[in-house]
Amino acid sequence: MSQKNTNPTIDYTLILIIITLAIISIFTLFTLDPYLKQSYSQTFYIQQLVWYIGGSILIVFIMLVDYDRLRQISWLLYGVGMVMLILLFFHLPPGIAIKVNGAWGWFSFPVIGTLQPAEFMKIFLIVFLAHLIVAHNEKYPDHTIKLDLWLLTKIAVFSLPPIFFIGNQPDLGGVLVLTAITACLILISGIKWRIIFSLVLMAILGVIMVVFLYISFPEQVDTFVEATGFDHVESRFQGWLSTEEFGQSGGYQLIRAMLAIGSGQLNGKGIGQVEIAQTIPHYHTDMIFTAIAESFGFFGTSFVITIYFLLIYRLIHIALQSNDPFGSYIVTGIVGMFTFQVFQNIGMSIKLLPITGLPLPFISYGGSSTLTYLIAIGIVLNIHYRTKTYMFESDK
């Protein structure tokens, strides 16, 4: 039907977007350096640069191999991810599994540094679910209610265990990201609309029920969440809903964040002017957006959001272009991951959503997260590189 275009192409637009985000990240960390120096001995912007260079080298390696190979090792990746999470669940190996900010979510290796398996699990889950859906659709090309439910069950069986283990660390942010990824993949897996609608309806009903229970029986809910170990989740929600009253516990970060972001106003206070943001814990990692907002104002924040929007736009474009479903699914999973993290991270600091621990992709300081996102970009570049375009496409 067509003639194959044999010239693979590298997507320079995507690379340019990532370089812009890298510059924003390193520059922001550079302006925060004088404040960070008061409590840390590391120089974060240099370290972040090192992570970016390391990640870029990884991308080059990823480009060498056809991403289709990922299908063969998707089980292996998923397995490795799960083993790491299970080890953390049992706080093993002693001395290497460590607790940071109350969550058992890190391995600390001598010399190499710390590693956060939940970050890598995001990619592993995307690849694995993409493979799962493709394999299903190849085997059963038709979508009947019964087959769709079977596919849904498979997706649930493999995405719930990592969600459970990460939730147990506890890392609410990680749970939500994995949920967002799974939701995106369910959307595009071809499952019938009526099933998807009923899922959405059930989720909405669930939320309404929880809110109703909390309003009508606050004490019982209190005891229940305490008994089930979800009190930190509750305190985040309380901080979000009634910020002033819970100013001492969950709401403190939010009050400071709103003040920092708000006082940036239209133009910002100027480079490195972060008098409020520097009093917020984690202002170089999860809460870095507050620092950007305070120094660069609304212009700065909308610029950052625009860049993210371009990134998502580009990713969806690549997903559409790819004529291999496996590639499209992976890119969609990555879209889900980025969209959710950006929305959640920024949303939580402006009172759209409760506070959870999630890095702002590419901008927050962090080795495991930055590497994970660069690996994701490497896979996307690979998918684009190997997309076959047809000169006389009958489809278009």
Added chain:
Amino acid sequence: MLDQKKKKKKKKRLQLPLRLNILFIFVFGLFSLLVIQLGVVQIINGEEAQQKINQTENTPSEKPVPRGKIYDRNLDVVLDNEAVKSITYTPPKNGDSAANRLKLAEKLAEFVMIIKDEEELKDEINERDKKEYWYLKNTKDALDKLTEEDRKELTTGEQYQTVLDRITEQELTTISWNVELLNVLAIKKELDQAFELSPHVIVNEGITDEEYAQVSEHLLELSGIDAVIDWERKKMFGTTFNSYIGGISDSEEGIPRENSDYYLANGYTWNDRVGKSGLEKQYENILRGRKEKIQFTTDTKGNVIGSEVVVEGQRGKDLILTLDMQLQQAVDEIVEEELKKAMNSVNNNGYLQDALVAMMDPQTGDVLALSAVRYDREDKTYSDNSYRVIYDAHEPGSTVKGATVLTGYETGAIDIGTRFSDKAIQIANDPPKKSYRFLGYSLSEVDALEMSSNVYMFRTALKISGATYIEGENLRNFNNDAFGIMRKHFSEFGLGVETGIDLPFEATGVRGGDPVAGNLLDLAIGQYDTYTTLQLAQYVSTIANDGYRVKPHLVKEIREPGNEENKLGPVLKQNTPEVLNRVSMDDRYIDRVQLGFERVFTGGTARSNWSGFEYDVAGKTGTAEKPKFDESGNQIAKTENLSLIGYSPVENPEVAFAIIVPENGTGDQYAVHHEIGKRIISKYYELKKNRIED
């Protein structure tokens, strides 16, 4: 961006782009939401946020509230608060001028006399203070004392000093230095010492209620001055149970620096007082309360023109302990008296120094008393060291035999009624390992507990290890895993693991590290691993409680603060018994050990000491050899750890106890552990009876 209109032959082909576009529109919606909300926060409310920062950042806005109180199970107050009133001064950013400080001092002096004693006040104010006052009052004359040259050559500081030097006695006498004025100067001296933006206490001790009220009423005219109430902890039972109640930091010390991120993220400030140890630390979140937050409205010059309570303060919640402080005090006394008696007997051969007791309700895990007394040989004093009950671990000796028998059952090494001879164990040419005397050729496991047979336990341990024992020969097929197996089963009783008590720290004892057969035999009779007194109490409770290991706890209830003084608020949370695990064995096996424990007191090793005792008790005695060595490894003395565990009554037990008195001299000992045991059980029932009668 993406054209969707075309009809496709294959529906499947179409649906992926369609759904991706829906996803894209969704993302677009989310991002628009972000931008809109950012617009609201930064553009519409931005100015307000900035004003809020300007307004609230530099004004003191939080008032401390008292921490929660602690009561014992009879609702007697154990830990109370005492209000300490004080007047503080918080200078504005970059400080205030000397003239303004003087004005403030004059105003404040109308309401407060900071040094009540006249002589003391006179001593406080020296000549330099007076000269500085004269300078401020006669600035023009003072500056005339400088020549043109002085002004050119000297720095500002030197000029000031020169002026002060040139003020004559004569000039000072123009002012009448009455008490009121001296008071002003004393206040100003305090104001001078304050740093910008941090509250400095001007006066706290000796301030009268009237003065405090006066200052509180006039706070609006006194900028930077605040009348605050700080709270001191007041221990109503003195040092009793002190180490478990724990302490809090003072305001200079503030929050622990090594964990400051955690505290700051939870809304503490650097100077906040937090629990540092014991229950104060464990229940910090409950005891701390919510600070009252006051928003001061200030004009551009920084004068306070109004205030509004943003968040109502709430006193910390109260804790009700499981403990009866009367019993705790009585047990402390008993332990000290008995240790004293032991010190004057053969028990004291130069090493005896401690006696430790833990008492709990075996069914609920309510801790009833934790007591330890130590004799200090250098100071020749006895002191309350009750923390040792959870910190210090000792070899308990035969008291662990109940666990050994149950481990034997569980591993299949023995069964109900298995009989062994008490003939000494002889491995190769090692010294024979025997019981304290030969107890007979055929002992059941119940007999073995009753008479405390070591050999029975050795044989059980050997069977667990799978070794073949032939008298006088080396063991064959001894399996090192036996250590792990025995410790795993022991841990089902709480031996060697955390008991789970609600305290920030507890020790778990020390495991011996040399896995040879002889040590396994010692482990089986409690002469190898060490355990804390609390672990032993949990162990005997588990047996008393038919195999359910409950978590010991010190806090029974958490209550909302009461509205009125000395009135308790409603119950917020009740600590229900928490079962950590159930020993994985049938009741009939546990019944056998309970029978053995009962016979220890009716016919066995504890009979002579407990005959004629009013209440029925079951339990187990123990003696562990603890030879003392000098630096080069030569044995220099023999000592013994004496231990006793038990519960009462035998049916449906309500109190369990563990007693260890380490390092007694050998020979005709004073049975200090039995004496303590009898007295604490009598005391327990006596207090119980009194309470019922009341």
